[in-house]
Amino acid sequence: MKTFSALLLFCAAAHAHAAHGLALGQPVRHPAGFKSFDYVNPDAPKGGTFTLPLPGGFDTLNPFTLKGDHEAGTAMLTLDTLAEKGKDEPFAMYGLLAEDISPASDGLSVTFKLNPKARFHNGDPVLAKDVAASFNTLTRDKAAAPMYRFYWADVARVETPDARTAVFRFKKRNAELHMTLGELPVFSHKSYPKGLAAAANTPPIGSGPYRLHKTDAGRLSEFVRDKNYWAQNLPVRKGMYNFDTVRFKYYKDDSVRIEGIKGGQYDFVQENIARNWARAYPDAVLSKRKLHKHEWRHNNTAGMQGFVMNLRRKPFDDIRVRQALVESFDFENTNTRLFYSTYRRSNSFFTNGETAARGKPAGAELALLNGVKQHLPAAVFTQNAPEPPKTDPVLGVRPNLLKARALLEQAGYRYRNGILVNPQGRPLVIEFLSPNKTYERVTAKWRNDLAKIGVLMNVRVADPAVYQKRLNSFDFDMTITVYANSESPGNEQFDYFSCAAAKTDGSRNWAGVCHPAVEALLKHFESFTSRAELVAASRALDRVLRHQYIIVPNWYADRHRVVYRDTLGIPANRPKYYSPAEWALSTGWVKR
Template sequence: MPLHRLLQPAYVLMSVAVLPLLWSLPVHADYGLAMGAPAKYADGKHGFAYANPNAPKGGSLVMGALGDFNTLNPYLLKGDKLPGLAELGDNFVFDTLMVESWDEPFAMYGLLASDIDLAPDKLSVTFTLNPKARFQNGDAVLAEDVVYTFNTITKDEAATPLYRFYYADVKRVVALDQRRVRFEFAKPNAELHLILGQIQIFSHKSFPLGFAKSANVLPIGSGPYRLARHEFGQLVDYQRRPDYWAQDLPIRKGFWNFDHIRFKVYRDPTAFTEALKAGKIDLTYENSAKNWARAYANPSLAKRGLQMQSFAHKNNAGLQGYALNTRRAPLNDVKFRQALSLSFDFETINQQIFYGLYKRPYSYFTNSELAADGLPSAGELKVLEPLRAQLPPQVFNKPVPMPAKVSPQLGVRPNLLQARLMLLQAGYRYQNGRLIDKQGRPVNLEYLTNGKSHERAAGKWQRDLAKLGITLKIRLVDSAIYQKRLQEFDYDIITHVYAQSQSPGNEQMEMHSCASAKTPPSRNGNMVGSCEPAIDAILKRFEHFESREELIAVSRSLDRVLRHQYYVIPQWYSDEWRMVYWNKFAQPKTLPLYYGPTTWALMTWWHVN
């Protein structure tokens, strides 16, 4: 699942899974394949349409980074990573074996690898490296470097465990000769060969003192930039390499146009915003509706050249919402969860708090063709029919639930009356204005958060729940306590983002499976604690599929079953990226379809004055 196409944008590409492309012959560096249609750039003669191949090189781009950093090694488990470096995917310093197209949800093209050969039995894949590929120290990128990289990040205990999870089905990696490397799989996996294509490769000479002792060592990469300067807690400066080995490849034409990309570090969001307004930061993605509506309204800023621009995107927005912990009563009651979902007044919150800038998500795959709609299609029924005995009847005979809307004239009151009736029918009762559960206990819930930005919206929900006789306590804690309580499943309700790509894969198991429900949650863990055999059966289908159409049917089937269980109360999302930047940059005329806003700017914009 490519993480740069997720709900929360980042300034670097991060990827952990991609929709598999079906091929049996080697795919060369200037070729790529896409499922269900010819690859858009398959002739190998043209670069990506969302980059300008004639973009001039030069100038600098200054970004801001919130937080701090104390390690140069992005692959270590411990430490705060250097701004500008991601653990996976395309970035400044490290090239990958292959790169994604942002115009296609399921196409990739060779970079370090000049061709890829997937075995007919899909139990191994062989990459042949481009003989021109060079590390920053001048060494050729060889098969031994790929083997070293993979073994280091998956076997060294000091490495982040992310890699061990995603590459668990790789039995071993073998250097066949200097430029050919083969990954052997424990079982056929529809996407694993392309996940492997997204590993950042570093030189086997990177850690002479050992990986665990190299927190202040930046591995030797082959990417377009080198680390020129850094000051912990203050700034990072990357300098473009004029000797970058891949700069003439069609898939690199028009990319990486700034001579310097700098990150200035800020610890406070207000200081960050003020630095942008003062011209100390050149560009940012603005995810605060309040800031977008009010922070940049001073006419003098516009006169000085500060611009605000929204860019449309087709990214799979996933689902952000209130995740209900079904490990606890009364949240283990689907009727209670359904009634609870009626109480959230998105429309009022959007207008009064978010300046009308958001839409309401409706699916675990919002804003994509993977979202279920209406009654099950013929393709979905092929997935669902074998599980009919394990599924509630409404999955088959009722349209997939959509978030409840609030009447502009009557407000949330009709929804609350409907919720009250559902609760009474489910066996709850009222006593002195309080909702009483089936055991005679008042219904009290706690919303746990570590961010003040969610308090105002939760406060409106809190008041509406009180009208149902439900007490909602809002508990704001620091990040350490928040993480500890999540690890111990000690919460009723949290805000959670189900981050998705255009091409869902094995990460769905981590989000929704019974096994994940019993495992302390990770970045995309099973926060609601759901454990349904039918859902597990559908999740197995993500390990192997033969066409894009099959993936769509499986995704919609999963989405339909999950939504009928009301595990999550949807909050809000945007199908636009809101960018604020100073008027000294130009951008390509063509927008990509699936992209992160600052990533696109970093990689394809250029300096004009």
């Protein structure tokens, strides 16, 4: 006799289509039975060692807790997810732990059928109860980082009608939820029987391609390839994770990393600092270590990097103050003098992508904005999407600074004895919280320019642990951050911009955005039925946020700058959307 849960599953499956993979808004690129991804070498040999540098350090091997500095490889290498993301498509997921995925036709559930070959590192089979335990731990345990709770907020419950079937029931229709659940990292239900807080430094029991081998005082972690890895011949793993040993070497100071590169300590490095790229790596020095520099073009949506302002605090609750700070930053001279003119200006929360707002609103985007018109200034409809100011090549930054001071005077500040003061006579003082010394050269010029209009900026450099603690508790005026976005924006937008996230420590709503128009627009990331609808929703959200001036836009590069060893094999085809270090680690090999 069938149980009630089993009957529910049968009814859902009867109206759903089981698939090896799913794509959002378009067909999947790879058909059932495909041999491997196009951006791997399916015949890559196994063996050798791969060493990467990572900033900071770690004091916990538990990758899921809010507290602590997490070791990076535990989540990346030891855990499998229900599905694997395809890197040649805006958003496509192919079965990994799940051999097929069945979204219900009513959009209110999704069923994952687990591969009977899947095994944890302790030898146990991966079962539905492990999927349920993983999900419930990440979304209900108070010690877990809140991003999981926001990301899967529309899941009502997970059911396990049989040993290898997990059914996620939704509170309401959500356009991408059936796919984002494929990103769930699955660990054994034996991992945290007493909760995350009771195992603050305990790695999960995973089923991934590597096992944690050793760590050293928060400075080194080493992983060894599981030669009996259950999924190594699946299409989504063929030709991947080829190194026998993967090492992460953590560094506190960037100079240590640079000397490590020149000393041949690393096999692959991504360089994000233009000055280092131009001056720190002489070809002759690299050649001695069989290292060379390369530039890889990419099509990634760059998101938004910038100096975010904390709207929870005065004076940043005043949009005129925020706009003044945006006006005051001299990107052009910074790019020329410090960055060798290698960067382009970030102008959108979806920079370099089709989801960025352009010009004046029209079509489907305009229709969405009309729905929240009462909450928006007229400029949203009558003006082009705000672009970062440009420095006059002849007059320099002075015209922008004058505009900034005029905005501050409109906000009630007055110029007295060389400084701006509010009506109570208090000077306008801003603290810039920095995680390292990298930004001192950038903030030095900005601080001097602000002083010209009477604004005092103090720069506070905090060590990584203190910085993360202050970031989690929103204890800052202004800091550097990145709103990372993909080609398919979705539920992560709630963590970035919702009122609930603004009130939750550890969320990624660093600015403290809580706006009725934004709240309404976020709902469209749950309910779109086509790629066109998603693009319209993204552009509308982007436009509204840019009119709020919550961040001083920074810059991005349209290519990845990397240094790697000549003995490192790299697949001939690069994916369309990728992170270079992660792609090299997961698809590279040691040449024989």
